[in-house]
Each structure stands twice: as C-alpha cells, then as structure tokens.
Amino acid sequence: MTTATARPIAVVGASAAGLAAVEALRRFGWSGPLTLIGDEPHLPYDRPPLSKQLLHGTWEPERLHLRTAEQLAALGLDLRLGTRATGLDTATRTLTLDGGAQLGCAGVIIATGVTARTLPGADRIAGVHTLRTLDDALALRGALSGAGRRLVVVGNGVLGCEAAAVARELGHEVTLVGRGPVPMAAAVGTEVGELLAERHRDRGVRLLTGAVDGFETAEAAPDAGRTPAPQVTAVHLAQGSAPAGAGAAGGGGSVLPADAVLLAIGSDPAVRWLDGDPALDTTDGLRCDAYCAAAPGVYAAGDVARWEHPVHGRPLRFEHRMNATEQGMAAARNLLAELAAATGPAPDAADPAQQRRPFAPVPYFWSDQYDIKLQAYGLTTNADRVETTVLDRAGCRAVALYGQNGSATGVLAAGLPPRQVRALRAVIAAPAPWEEARERVRAATTAD
Numbered sequence: 001m002t003t004a005t006a007r008p009i010a011v012v013g014a015s016a017a018g019l020a021a022v023e024a025l026r027r028f029g030w031s032g033p034l035t036l037i038g039d040e041p042h043l044p045y046d047r048p049p050l051s052k053q054l055l056h057g058t059w060e061p062e063r064l065h066l067r068t069a070e071q072l073a074a075l076g077l078d079l080r081l082g083t084r085a086t087g088l089d090t091a092t093r094t095l096t097l098d099g100g101a102q103l104g105c106a107g108v109i110i111a112t113g114v115t116a117r118t119l120p121g122a123d124r125i126a127g128v129h130t131l132r133t134l135d136d137a138l139a140l141r142g143a144l145s146g147a148g149r150r151l152v153v154v155g156n157g158v159l160g161c162e163a164a165a166v167a168r169e170l171g172h173e174v175t176l177v178g179r180g181p182v183p184m185a186a187a188v189g190t191e192v193g194e195l196l197a198e199r200h201r202d203r204g205v206r207l208l209t210g211a212v213d214g215f216e217t218a219e220a221a222p223d224a225g226r227t228p229a230p231q232v233t234a235v236h237l238a239q240g241s242a243p244a245g246a247g248a249a250g251g252g253g254s255v256l257p258a259d260a261v262l263l264a265i266g267s268d269p270a271v272r273w274l275d276g277d278p279a280l281d282t283t284d285g286l287r288c289d290a291y292c293a294a295a296p297g298v299y300a301a302g303d304v305a306r307w308e309h310p311v312h313g314r315p316l317r318f319e320h321r322m323n324a325t326e327q328g329m330a331a332a333r334n335l336l337a338e339l340a341a342a343t344g345p346a347p348d349a350a351d352p353a354q355q356r357r358p359f360a361p362v363p364y365f366w367s368d369q370y371d372i373k374l375q376a377y378g379l380t381t382n383a384d385r386v387e388t389t390v391l392d393r394a395g396c397r398a399v400a401l402y403g404q405n406g407s408a409t410g411v412l413a414a415g416l417p418p419r420q421v422r423a424l425r426a427v428i429a430a431p432a433p434w435e436e437a438r439e440r441v442r443a444a445t446t447a448d
Contacts, residue, residue, distance in 0.1 A: 012085045013111030014038025017302025020328030021109045035078040050137040051162040090279045090295040110300040114267035127232035128261045143260040152235045152258040156183040160264035165369040175206040191388035210237040285317045290358040292331040299331040310358040320365040330359040378410030378428035408437030
C-alpha cells in the first residue's frame with residue numbers, strides 16, 4: 001500500500017506506541033510527509049526500565065533509547081521533540097501546537113500516554129518525586145545516590161512495589177504505604193499480593209496501610225541568591241493508618257521520616273489537550289472503536305487508548321508495554337487502509353494489507369521485583385473469581401486464574417519457567433469456561 005499527500009500524517013507522542021506507529025506507516029507504504037511530535041526533549045525511549053534498571057544504576061539513559069538518531073533519520077521524519085500538542089480539530093484534522101502553530105494533517109495517531117498523579121502542593125516540595133519520565137527517574141536516582149537514605153513510597157501498586165524493591169537492593173530504608181493492605185491486589189489479587197508482601201517484608205521493607213495527609217519540610221539554605229524549595233523531611237499519615245496486613249486499623253496520625261518520597265499513586269490518560277473537540281470522548285482515555293479509530297482519520301494507541309476489544313466485548317485500556325507496540329502498529333495499518341479507501345480505487349478484499357482489522361490482542365504485562373518475575377495474560381483486574389495455587393511459597397512460585405461471569409479471563413505466573421508460561425498464554429487467548437481453563441492451567445503447570 002502506497003499512499004501520499006502533501007499533508008503529513010502526524011503521530012502525537014514520541015513513545016513506544018508512537019515509534020511503532022511511524023515505523024509501521026513507512027513499512028506499510030506511506031511515502032508522504034510524516035511528523036512525530038513529543039513533549040519531552042529525548043529520543044523515544046523505553047519506560048519499564050525506569051523503575052528497575054535505570055533507577056538501580058545498572059543502565060544509563062542511552063541504553064533506554066529505542067532507536068538511534070540515525071535510525072530515526074532514515075525514516076524521513078519531521079521530528080519535533082520538546083513540542084506539545086495543545087488541541088485537535090477532528091473535522092479538519094488540524095493540530096494546534098505550542099505557541100499556536102497549526103499543522104493540517106492527512107491523518108493523526110494519538111499516542112500521548114498517561115501523566116503521573118500527584119498530591120496537592122507536592123510539586124513545590126524538593127524531594128517529593130513522581131516516576132513517569134526519564135527526567136523523573138534520574139531525579140529520583142540522584143536523591144537515592146547517598147548511603148542509607150529513607151525513602152517513603154506512597155502507593156503499593158506495580159510501580160511502587162518495583163521502586164521499593166530497587167531501593168532496598170540499594171541498601172536504603174524503605175516504607176511502602178498503600179491505601180489497601182495488600183500490595184498490587186488490584187492487579188494480581190489478594191493471594192499473589194500477599195506472597196509479594198511476604199517477600200518485601202523479608203527484604204526489610206516496612207508495609208503500612210493509610211492515606212497521606214501532608215508533609216513536613218525544612219527550609220533549604222539560599223543558593224546563589226535564590227531561595228530553593230523547602231526539602232521534605234517527613235510524611236504525615238491520616239488517622240487510622242496501620243501496619244499492612246494488621247487487620248483493623250489502629251493508631252493514626254503517624255509521621256514517617258523521609259529523605260525522599262515517591263508518589264506512585266496512579267496515572268491519568270493524557271487527553272486534556274483534546275477536551276476542546278466535542279467529537280471525541282475522553283472519559284478514561286480516548287474512546288476508540290475496535291479498529292482504534294476515535295474519529296475519521298484519527299486513531300489512538302498505547303496507554304491513552306480506550307478501545308472496543310472485539311473478544312472481550314467492552315472498551316478496555318491497558319497501560320502495558322507490549323500493548324503499546326502492538327497497538328501502534330495496528331493503528332498505523334488501519335489508518336492507511338482508511339486513507340487508501342477514501343482517496344484511491346476500491347480496496348482489494350483479498351488483500352489483508354488493504355483492509356482495516358479489529359485490534360484483538362491477548363493483554364500481557366510483567367513485573368520484576370527482587371528475584372521474582374510476574375507475568376500475566378488476559379484480564380486480571382475486576383475479577384469476580386480468583387483461584388491461586390502456591391507451588392512453592394519460599395520460592396514465591398505460584399499460578400493464579402482470574403474469571404468473570406463464569407469464564408476464565410486471565411492467568412498469572414510467578415517464578416515459572418518460560419515453557420509453562422507460554423502454555424498459560426494459550427489457555428487464556430480467548431475467554432474460556434472456568435472449569436476447562438482450570439484443568440488446562442493444572443496440566444500446564446504440572447507437565448514435565
């Protein structure tokens with residue numbers, strides 16, 4: 001498929017999804033102008049290592065780059081880094097950029113991802129961090145560069161747990177605070193979460209349940225005539241906070257001394273810049289159809305996209321690395337098929353490259369904490385039934401099956417060999433009756 005106009009296709013978001021989209025556009029035949037817009041100044045980079053290898057110091061920023069400058073140049077991109085999109089008119093496919101500049105497009109792919117949530121006033125306190133961007137990760141790594149630092153991690157989801165594990169491996173004093181008592185329970189269920197809690201406690205992480213209601217700070221000495229932001233010295237927990245797993249909450253008003261604080265309290269889809277277009281639904285991400293289309297000629301990919309999953313029959317949004325790459329390619333292919341149908345002869349029904357195809361991936365995510373590797377396929381959140389089999393508690397080896405409305409929809413493996421993990425993916429490639437899936441999981445995890 002070769003389609004070209006004087007107007008560019010613009011990909012907004014120089015992310016893994018955005019990079020996958022521009023590469024797929026060229027690979028599938030787009031020879032016209034191609035613009036990649038990113039609000040960060042960095043070349044596209046991989047985000048999962050931010051909370052692991054980069055924070056640990058075993059990787060440097062250059063290793064995170066997904067492509068070199070030379071590889072990007074070979075794509076013939078109009079690369080606009082450090083540039084923010086501030087609006088989109090879907091009727092004319094016109095983007096508004098920083099400073100009011102406008103860019104008329106043949107098509108648009110939105111891959112702006114998510115933004116980290118924070119707490120009121122936290123941005124005015126030195127030593128309080130979020131962890132979403134490369135610069136965020138480098139700032140937190142710098143704050144943990146000394147010996148024996150006191151880190152309070154607020155939020156016991158995937159990101160908070162990964163960062164807590166790295167900080168303990170570096171020898172720091174770590175307190176992990178969650179709204180719920182079990183780490184990662186929303187993503188993996190209570191029993192797997194309790195296994196992770198045991199491993200964190202064994203490694204010396206203090207686990208607490210509670211909500212943050214403020215910070216203590218100390219004034220920093222003036223530097224070159226400037227008054228720096230006050231430095232965090234402690235985190236206040238609200239009344240009713242308790243050790244995680246302690247049952248009924250007791251005590252309250254706890255003060256946690258801190259040299260650094262990481263806010264890992266979730267994220268929001270980066271869609272506020274699209275709110276001015278009434279044709280777009282920006283409720284929990286950019287709403288798309290099964291083809292990843294949000295409007296004619298406008299598609300979305302990655303963490304920002306909430307699309308109609310054709311297998312699960314409802315809109316879903318995934319903040320997972322594998323989905324970003326796969327959806328970037330799918331959006332590119334479907335956009336080109338739409339443009340070809342609109343500007344050229346009727347598409348050849350026998351040629352898959354000329355047809356839009358529903359995007360129906362098997363969701364996948366992983367997490368590395370200490371010596372544990374978690375891998376999950378399908379849907380593990382909002383399950384109404386979870387069955388966990390602990391194969392080796394000391395080794396943190398387990399398998400869990402997740403279901404909704406009598407069907408198995410997800411499966412998770414902790415510490416299992418690759419062969420068994422691959423077999424589990426096949427079990428959950430599509431929702432299956434609970435008992436059938438249960439037997440297939442048992443067979444996969446007991447096979448020699």
